Amino acid sequence: MPKNIVYFCGQKVFPAVTGGHLHSAGIARALARMGHTVRICSHAGRQEHYLPPRRWLVEEIEPGLSEETYVGLEVGLLQTALRRLGHTRFWQYELIRRGWLPSRLRQRLQAADLVLADFPFTPPPAWVPAGQPWFLVSHNLEHRLMQQGTPRDRAAAARMQAVEAAAPARYRDIFACAEEDQAFFRAHDPQQRLQLPIIRSGVDPKAYQLPAEVRERVRGELGLGPQDRLIVFSGSRSWQNLDVLDDLKAFCRREQAFLEQHHIYLLLLGSMEPQAHREGRMIATGPVPETAPYFAAADAGLNPVTKGSGANVKLFEYLAARLPIISTRFGVRGTALEAGLDYLEYEPEALKPALEQFATARTAAGWRAHAEVVWLRHQRSCDIEALVRDAVSGLAEFQSL
DSSP states (O other), X not given: OOOXXXXXXXXXXXXXXXXXXXXXXXXXXXXXXXXXXXXXXXXXXXXXXXXXXXXXXXXXXXXXXXXXXXXXXXXXXXXXXXXXXXXXXXXXXXXXXXXXXXXXXXXXXXXXXXXXXXXXXXXXXXXXXXXXXXXXXXSSOHHHHHHTXXXXXXXXXXXXXXXXXXXXXXXXXXXXXXXHHHHHHHHTOTTOOOOOOBOOSOBOGGGGOOOHHHHHHHHHHTTOOTTOEEEEEEXXXXXXXXXXXXXXXXXXXXXXXHHHHTTEEEEEXXXXXXXXXXXXXXXEEESOSXXXXXXXXXXXXXXXXXXXXXXXXXXXXXXXXXXXXXXXXXXXXXXXXXXXXXXXXXXXXXXXXXXXXXXXXXXXHHHHHHHHHHHHHHGGGTBHHHHHHHHHTTOGXXXXX
């Protein structure tokens, strides 16, 4: 008999537009495909979900998986106002901790066989039924992100660290995303009660294997020829991506002749740029409904990120799309990728020689063959369904009733 699982999220998950959304969506899909009934219950929507006015947005995602999002205006207005004022998500943590939730959401949570809490901002409310198993899905260490963020974020980091340090005592177990957060939670579990299985930021590999005509169509839309090499940097408007974006733009302006010489274009994919635009050898898509066609059109994946916590989902997307990877050392944290063997390593001040090496070391076909070998070596750690199956295999709560 399948389990009735509620995946309790702070904000609507589908369609997935950020790395966190992709991770949550992948976990939910994997559990549904294992035969469980999974209902994502989201405490708030995104801006576009509040018109027309309504209380709930209900969607069937695929067999066994649905999402119910509370879109009452009081939460939407509170979320918008506090975000614009630069406040952290502790407003949501406090509402949920105190049990101030819509009655329908409360009923869903109370009726679940088990609950997955997405991020530490969705803690178990005070009225959780005794003995009901709650599991935390960790996407990173939030307090580490806050320590690197705005002054307001840094001021809240100590409080967030205390919340995360208390998590091992609050949850039945915690799904870590990488060794970094696993080690932190283990250090705050003195009785060694938790297993702390890791679910890396994997993806569904099948979603990134598209017909050859998709590649040709998208490259044609971008105005690229057979000799052009398209290097994609994918990401949302998270501060970790925005932190390096201006430097990338400046590099493209400064090194226009170099990029032309080597037939290189840089594609900024996703909402990190609010609008589509083009400048020299740099192309920005703005928000797009699907990213996979652009991965199919690309010749390599770039990860210039130098700050953050956890692991970057974009790395797993590049691998699943069979793209060679050019990354900072920090950018591959949370993976088993080895510099030189699996990816071209560079630091921010040395992007030009890394791109020159990419342009001259192998032919396009040679890089595609290399990327296929890297994928075969690491596919087990990239396939979200395999990762979830491994993570829950030793937890009795996920086994048949």
